[in-house]
Amino acid sequence: MKLSNLLAPLVYTPCKLSLRVLLSLSLVTLLTVTSLAQVNGLHAQTPEPPEGSYSESQAQGIDRMIMCPVCPAETIDQAQVEISFQMRAVVREMLADGKERDEILAFFVERYGKDILAAPPKTGANLVAWLAPVGGFGAGLVAVFLIIRSMSRQRPALVTAQPVQDAGLIPYLELVDRHLDLTRGGTSNQPSYSVESRGTDVPEQSEGQTGKEGKG
Amino acid sequence: MADLGAISLWIALALAAYSTVGSVAGKLRLSPALVESAQSAMYAVGLALMVATLSLVVSFISRDFEIAYVAAHSDLAMANKFTWVAFYAGNEGSLLYIATILSIMSAVAVWRAPEKFKDALPYTTAILMLTLTFFVAVMAVMANPFDKLPFVPLDGDGINPLLTHFGMFFHPPALMAGLIGITVPFAFAIGSLLAGKTGDEWVDAGRVWGMVSWVLLAGGLLLGSWWAYTILGWGGFWFWDPVENAAFMPWLGITAFIHSIMVQKRRGMFRMWNIVLINVAFGLALYGMFMNRGGSVPSVHSFGASQLGWIFLLFLAVGVIVPFAIFIWRYPLLKSVQNLDSMLSREAAFLVNNMLLLAIAFVTLWGTVYPLLSRLTNDEEITVARPFYDQVNGPLMLGLVFLMGVGPLIPWRKAGMASLRRSLLLPVVGGLLTVGILAALGLHKDYALIAFGLATFVTTGILMEWFRGTRSRRRNSGDNYVTAFCALIAANRPRYGGYIVHLSVVMVTLGIVGTSFFGVQRDVVLGIGESTTINDYELAYLGTVEVQKSNRTEFTSTVQVFRDGELLDTLRTKRAFYPSFNMAATAAAIRSTPVEDLYVVPSENLPDGSVGFRVLVNPLIWWMWVAGPVMVLGTVIALWPQKIQAPAPARPPRRFAPGPRPSAA
Numbered sequence: 001m002k003l004s005n006l007l008a009p010l011v012y013t014p015c016k017l018s019l020r021v022l023l024s025l026s027l028v029t030l031l032t033v034t035s036l037a038q039v040n041g042l043h044a045q046t047p048e049p050p051e052g053s054y055s056e057s058q059a060q061g062i063d064r065m066i067m068c069p070v071c072p073a074e075t076i077d078q079a080q081v082e083i084s085f086q087m088r089a090v091v092r093e094m095l096a097d098g099k100e101r102d103e104i105l106a107f108f109v110e111r112y113g114k115d116i117l118a119a120p121p122k123t124g125a126n127l128v129a130w131l132a133p134v135g136g137f138g139a140g141l142v143a144v145f146l147i148i149r150s151m152s153r154q155r156p157a158l159v160t161a162q163p164v165q166d167a168g169l170i171p172y173l174e175l176v177d178r179h180l181d182l183t184r185g186g187t188s189n190q191p192s193y194s195v196e197s198r199g200t201d202v203p204e205q206s207e208g209q210t211g212k213e214g215k216g
Numbered sequence: 217m218a219d220l221g222a223i224s225l226w227i228a229l230a231l232a233a234y235s236t237v238g239s240v241a242g243k244l245r246l247s248p249a250l251v252e253s254a255q256s257a258m259y260a261v262g263l264a265l266m267v268a269t270l271s272l273v274v275s276f277i278s279r280d281f282e283i284a285y286v287a288a289h290s291d292l293a294m295a296n297k298f299t300w301v302a303f304y305a306g307n308e309g310s311l312l313y314i315a316t317i318l319s320i321m322s323a324v325a326v327w328r329a330p331e332k333f334k335d336a337l338p339y340t341t342a343i344l345m346l347t348l349t350f351f352v353a354v355m356a357v358m359a360n361p362f363d364k365l366p367f368v369p370l371d372g373d374g375i376n377p378l379l380t381h382f383g384m385f386f387h388p389p390a391l392m393a394g395l396i397g398i399t400v401p402f403a404f405a406i407g408s409l410l411a412g413k414t415g416d417e418w419v420d421a422g423r424v425w426g427m428v429s430w431v432l433l434a435g436g437l438l439l440g441s442w443w444a445y446t447i448l449g450w451g452g453f454w455f456w457d458p459v460e461n462a463a464f465m466p467w468l469g470i471t472a473f474i475h476s477i478m479v480q481k482r483r484g485m486f487r488m489w490n491i492v493l494i495n496v497a498f499g500l501a502l503y504g505m506f507m508n509r510g511g512s513v514p515s516v517h518s519f520g521a522s523q524l525g526w527i528f529l530l531f532l533a534v535g536v537i538v539p540f541a542i543f544i545w546r547y548p549l550l551k552s553v554q555n556l557d558s559m560l561s562r563e564a565a566f567l568v569n570n571m572l573l574l575a576i577a578f579v580t581l582w583g584t585v586y587p588l589l590s591r592l593t594n595d596e597e598i599t600v601a602r603p604f605y606d607q608v609n610g611p612l613m614l615g616l617v618f619l620m621g622v623g624p625l626i627p628w629r630k631a632g633m634a635s636l637r638r639s640l641l642l643p644v645v646g647g648l649l650t651v652g653i654l655a656a657l658g659l660h661k662d663y664a665l666i667a668f669g670l671a672t673f674v675t676t677g678i679l680m681e682w683f684r685g686t687r688s689r690r691r692n693s694g695d696n697y698v699t700a701f702c703a704l705i706a707a708n709r710p711r712y713g714g715y716i717v718h719l720s721v722v723m724v725t726l727g728i729v730g731t732s733f734f735g736v737q738r739d740v741v742l743g744i745g746e747s748t749t750i751n752d753y754e755l756a757y758l759g760t761v762e763v764q765k766s767n768r769t770e771f772t773s774t775v776q777v778f779r780d781g782e783l784l785d786t787l788r789t790k791r792a793f794y795p796s797f798n799m800a801a802t803a804a805a806i807r808s809t810p811v812e813d814l815y816v817v818p819s820e821n822l823p824d825g826s827v828g829f830r831v832l833v834n835p836l837i838w839w840m841w842v843a844g845p846v847m848v849l850g851t852v853i854a855l856w857p858q859k860i861q862a863p864a865p866a867r868p869p870r871r872f873a874p875g876p877r878p879s880a881a
Contacts, residue, residue: 056737056738057736057737060737064602064603065603067599067601073455073457073458073601074455075455075601075602077450078448078450078452078455079450080449080450080800080802080819080820085820085828088739113597114596114597114598115587115597115598115599116599117598117599118599118600118601118602118603118604119599119600119601119602119603119604119607120586120590120598120599120600120604125590125594125596126590126596126598129582129583129586129590129598129600129604130604130608132582133575133578133579133582133608134608136575136578136579136582137575137612140571140572140574140575141571143571144564144567144568144571147567148556148559148564148567149559151485151555151556152555152556152557152558152559
């Protein structure tokens with residue numbers, strides 16, 4: 001199934017946890033992008049009917065894209081005034097004539113101007129309207145990522161700001177770290193109290209040892 | 217009465233101004249007596265405004281049409297209970313309402329302020345009173361509810377018929393109180409900055425008052441949706457109207473704030489960020505009040521429109537720029553005492569949650585201003601309405617629901633694999649199972665599948681937490697499950713109250729997804745005796761009764777509902793025409809069940825007795841309205857004062873063990 005495929009990496013991928021967080025974030029991004037690709041947005045969609053026949057929900061999808069010209073901020077789907085009744089009838093007539101959704105919308109744009117559409121068209125300069133939120137969201141993701149990284153670096157930076165004078169101390173420092181359960185088996189020659197190894201290679205922690213950096 | 221009201225307004229103005237100046241002067245010149253007197257003045261402002269409120273109420277009840285405001289918003293035919301609504305039906309009255317609420321909230325907040333905050337309190341008082349001075353001054357000078365007409369009309373214009381609905385008794389006042397309520401946590405934050413108290417002294421008051429505003433806004437939004445659903449006659453409840461957005465954005469801001477303030481409370485982190493957030497929320501609240509009072513975008517909420525817009529815009533500019541200047545001034549002092557340990561921690565989840573909430577607010581704001589931008593830069597008229605917001609905000613909201621499931625289950629500081637597996641496995645399995653089962657049952661809308669999966673994910677996580685906590689508490693104390701469950705909730709109210717609120721958000725999600733993806737709508741014209749079908753319902757229109765009332769003509773149409781040939785229900789829908797407003801108000805007949813609503817509303821009455829109906833089947837929307845009380849309950853539990861409050865930093869950092877620990881018992 002399409003969806004479970006989508007979600008599978010989140011659950012089964014045997015990768016590092018931070019990567020999984022990124023994966024889930026990217027899923028959210030993916031959703032944003034795919035949603036933009038959907039023409040009908042959140043509204044009910046039905047499969048393509050044969051020429052000249054149309055479904056009511058298809059017509060309603062179009063109604064919801066057209067503003068009522070005389071009432072503030074309402075679509076013809078909502079507005080209960082004469083002109084919106086007539087415009088709804090026009091939509092259905094055109095659908096019955098075999099016109100496509102885009103043709104019908106173009107017809108109304110020609111008559112009333114671009115602001116008859118309930119959302120900016122995804123073309124030309126108006127693409128900005130759609131891309132700015134995606135850009136903003138992406139910038140937000142990056143910002144949060146950077147904030148988390150810089151915040152998690154602060155304290156170790158204080159420690160590593162003074163370089164270890166005596167290289168002979170390193171094994172002992174590693175031993176201390178291991179006792180604090182910060183490393184898994186001390187496989188590298190790098191001093192394992194540096195940030196990188198902490199941030200990315202987080203070993204599993206047992207429930208019991210909660211107090212190692214406890215404030216209290 | 218008019219004179220008494222007007223005089224108390226001016227007294228309130230003088231007192232509020234004195235309280236502002238006195239607090240600051242007293243603080244700067246180290247004169248406790250002056251500070252004391254300024255504080256007493258603040259309490260007195262509350263009294264003066266209550267007198268003004270009372271005199272307007274009395275004027276309404278006695279239908280004192282010499283007062284322009286009373287004449288404009290009531291008439292002799294109006295039932296007395298609608299005084300409550302008429303009071304805030306226009307600008308003048310709603311300003312008085314807002315000012316009175318702010319004065320009461322200020323008094324309570326300052327009176328209950330924690331001892332450790334005392335040093336900064338005069339600044340907080342000054343900020344509260346400065347805001348109040350603005351509102352009272354605008355009211356007294358530009359929109360005085362006690363202005364008199366040069367003559368006394370025989371009858372008033374009457375109340376806007378759309379407002380004579382039960383939902384209107386609570387929706388506007390809750391929203392207005394929520395918007396102005398954000399001033400209180402804002403004043404605590406900026407007050408502590410001004411005093412140089414850049415630690416966590418303000419956090420408790422900020423959290424409590426943030427939540428008060430939050431629940432008022434959330435309740436107001438839900439009530440407004442419910443009102444739109446039952447009376448506006450198009451079958452929906454939310455359509456991203458500019459004024460809806462204006463109330464929605466501060467709610468997003470304050471939601472981000474009440475989450476992130478918990479991180480500061482527990483971990484001493486995000487100090488700058490919380491100040492930024494409350495500034496943003498306050499700015500958005502001011503923007504909301506500006507939009508509601510003659511903003512420059514067309515909206516259905518235009519009954520509050522006036523020329524006050526530009527004054528509010530000015531106040532908005534000051535209210536955003538000055539706090540940020542103070543923030544930048546104090547920036548060097550705002551240092552977190554803790555560091556973030558890991559990407560996989562509750563702190564990080566909170567940050568992402570904040571980012572998503574702000575992203576939604578940004579999208580909403582962007583959609584609101586884009587038409588203006590387009591007009592200025594492209595010289596092109598563009599509308600941004602519902603399809604835009606649905607498509608862009610929909611996925612972001614799903615992301616929020618996902619985080620709502622993850623956040624509470626992931627431990628503070630740093631999550632290990634084992635703990636994550638332990639706490640997330642069951643919810644993830646539950647969510648995937650839901651998706652699988654629904655897909656197997658033939659549900660093929662990806663969005664809806666994801667949403668239902670996420671809803672199960674969140675719900676499973678919460679129920680699992682409850683179950684584990686109850687079980688271990690029962691094991692420790694030997695109580696039965698019910699007692700153990702109650703004790704569990706009582707032991708950590710903020711946490712379990714929060715879970716209840718999360719459940720209510722899941723319920724709202726169900727309602728939104730159900731109606732957006734599975735709603736069916738028909739517009740039909742039925743003659744007497746004719747019938748129509750929608751899904752498996754058959755509706756037969758029996759006829760309409762027309763009644764002339766003093767200010768309106770009411771058409772009551774009767775529709776019988778059948779399913780499988782069996783009579784299910786008889787629905788009566790109403791449509792009233794108000795000649796003096798040239799406006800029709802409808803009341804939908806709704807057959808509501810947890811599975812789906814059958815919704816019938818008349819859209820036009822034709823001369824031959826036939827009626828244009830709009831008929832809808834709205835699945836799952838019942839859950840959305842039930843969510844309101846659940847949400848309030850959760851918030852009350854979360855806010856209920858705990859008798860023994862262990863100082864947060866003294867507790868060992870919470871790993872992932874759900875339920876009570878010895879320290880919480």
